[in-house]
Amino acid sequence: MLYINGEWRDTGNKLDVTNPATGEIIRTVATGGKTETKEAIESAKRAFEFWGKTTGNERSNYLFQVVQLMKEKTKELAETITLENGKPLPDATREVAGAIGYLEWYAEEAKRIYGETIPASAADKHLMVIREPVGVCAAITPWNFPLSMITRKIAPALAAGCTIVLKPADLTPLSAIKVFECFHEVGLPAGVANLVIGPAEEIGNEMTSNPDVRKITFTGSTRVGKKLIRDSSDTVKKISMELGGHAPYIVFEDADIDAAVNGILVSKFINSGQTCISTNRIYVAETVADEFSGKLAEKVSKLVIGNGLEDGVNVGPVINKVALEKVKSQVEDAVKHDGKVIAGGNVFTLNNGSGYFFEPTVIQNASDNMKITTEETFGPVAPIYTFKTEEEVVERANHPEYGLAAYCYTRDIGRGLRMMRALEFGIVGINDPAPVVVQAPFGGMKESGIGKEGGWYGLEEYLEKKFVSIFIK
Structure with missing residues (x-):
């Protein structure tokens, strides 16, 4: 269902949502396109006329009501994430907690949007800077964290006094619907938050070309981010982009090896490696590489693969067949270039033959001429490289394009x-x-993004600074 101007909308156009662990259609939802997106933007524009003038306390109260409601619905929200995304239920539950955390933080920050007084250079002037909401914002969110990526964008926007139109990923729209059900239930005023589901290009083109949208916020691939930046330039919109990553994970000879191994289980294999800050390249000092590799392979081999709704599962499926084929291709390419698979390495099939699973994989003897060294891997594959000196590993770790996250032990x-x-x-x-x-x-350098999300830094992305000079004589 679409949610526009405080009402649920069924357009007659449909989208099937599939469980990547089973291949089963779990729900069919309504979709819209250019027309519905334009209506949602118009609704947000009308709502901004009053929402932008509300007090911080008023906006805070609405967000706190959503926080309380989502806490009550934690189990339902987590199950929805697992059904449409595939991640194990404990991971989904942690995502719900994170999503609520963003709403709670910005509910508090809504009351702390301060201005400044600037010392004047003349006695007959009073100088001030005030912060005002940007206006109507358009948000596009990914499938890998279908709940927390939504609240990380919507919460600061609403706290700042902006209104918003959200387009979630077509693969995982159900989590977004659940969030908007909470908005509806607490009585968030009509038009303040709007939901459109449907063709990415059609919806995105309306968002970027519509002059009433003053800000675009996007999380996803660098390729799509660049297009959104180009398309937004004609109307000079404010933008924040959280784009691709290719994180290095550096283990020096003096590191706590057990801690570094356990860290990989978190950084690489959570959400089946489908996170933008997931480790892509593991650089280990030559003198401890064998010890590290052996311990990591042993632990990875014990990870349990399966349907995320089942107890004891550590690693769920990748999101779809295209993702599975990409992971398989990168592993095959690594082996072709003399990589040695010491754990996993194969497509995994459940007893019933369903789902898109790849075994958690460790590759030893990784080299710079492998695809996995330069292409972002959204899958459970950990390549291990070796290095000799600190200077060498810094040079290799600093990717010419990506600059989102890095780790060092x-x-x-x-x-x-x-x-x-x-x-x-x-x-x-x-x-x-x-x-x-x-x-x-949270945000990257170089081609990994523009702007930040989280903390007061994320709130600033939704505020304009207005300088006021008052002549007082």
């Missing part, structure tokens, strides 16, 4: 600080495989 605090400065990435985890938190900025 060392017991040497001086080295950790050097790596913090040398790694050209928006997020750096030192002995930390899960550095993302609600209150901190």
Whole structure:
């Protein structure tokens, strides 16, 4: 269903939503296109006339009501994520908690949008800077975190006083529908938040070309992000883009090897490797490479593959057949270039023959001429490279295009600080495989993105700074 101007809309056009673990259609939803998107934008524009003037306390109260309702619906929300995305239920439950965390944080921040007084250079002037909401925003979210990516964009937008039109991924629209059911249930005013589901190009073109949309926020591939940036340039929209990643994971000879191995289980195999900050390249010092590789292969071999709704499952399916074929192709290419598979390496089939599963895989003897070294891997494959010196690994780790996240394991605090400065990435985890938190900025450098999400940094993306000079004589 679409949600426009506070009403659910059935257009007659349909989209089947499939469970990637079983191949079964779990629900059919209504879709729209250019016409419905334009209506949603018009609705958001009308709503902005009053929503942008509400107090921070009023906006905060609405968000807190949604927080409470989503907490009550945690089980339902988590099951929805697992059904349409495939990730194990415990991971989905953690995603729900993260999604609620963004709403809660920005419910608090809505009351803390401050201005500034600037010392004047003349006695007869008073100078101020005030922060005002950008206006109507359009958000496009991905399938890999179908709930938390939505609230990470909508929560700061609404807290700032903006109105929004959301287009979720066609593969996972059910989580978005659940969020908007919560908005509807708490009585969020009509038009403040609108939901359109349907063809990406048709909806995206209306969002980028419509002059009433003042900001575009997108999470997804660098290729699509570049197109949205180009298409938004004619109306000079404000943009924030969280794009592709190719994260290096560096293990020095003085690292806690067991901690580094356990970190890979978090950074690489959560959500079957389908995260933008997932480790793509593991660089291990030559002197500890065999120890690290052996321990990692042993642990990875024990991960349980299966339907995310079943108890004890660690690794679910990849999202669809195209994703499965890409993972398979990268592994085959690595083997062709002398890579040695020491765990996994094959397409995995459940007893009933359904789903898109690939075994959690570790590849030793990875090299720079493999596809996996330069192509983003959205799958459960961990290639291990070796290095000799700190200078060498920094040069290899700093990707010419990607700059989203990087990880480093060392017991040497001086080295950790050097790596913090040398790694050209928006997020750096030192002995930390899960550095993302609600209150901190999330975003990349280079072709991995523009702008930040999370914390007060994310709120600033939805605010304009207006300078006011008052002549007082």
